[in-house]
Amino acid sequence: MHAEVGDKVVVHGRTVGTADRCGTVVEARGADGPYLVRFDDGHESLVFPGPDVSVESHAS
Template identity: 85%
Template sequence: MHAEVGDKVVIHGRTVGTADRGGTVIEARGADGPYVVRFDDGHETLVFPGPDLTVVRTTP
């Protein structure tokens, strides 16, 4: 999974009733992750790509 700075990510809830979380990649530490993500609530964290992560490309 490849993402670049500015791309949007969605982390899908892993259990029933858990909401999806959206954010923006603010730093890519490798070609395929990990990524520093700023979530819509302002929280920043290091995210490792996995099956519950979707990248929405914002760059052409």
């Protein structure tokens, strides 16, 4: 997974009933992560790419 600043990140819930979390990449700390993401609720966290993460390019 590759993301750039401004891309939208969706972290899919890993258990039944857990909601997806959406946020925006504010800093890329490496070519393939981790990424500092500001989630829609204002919380910021490092996100390490994995199978439960998808990216929507801001260029789209």
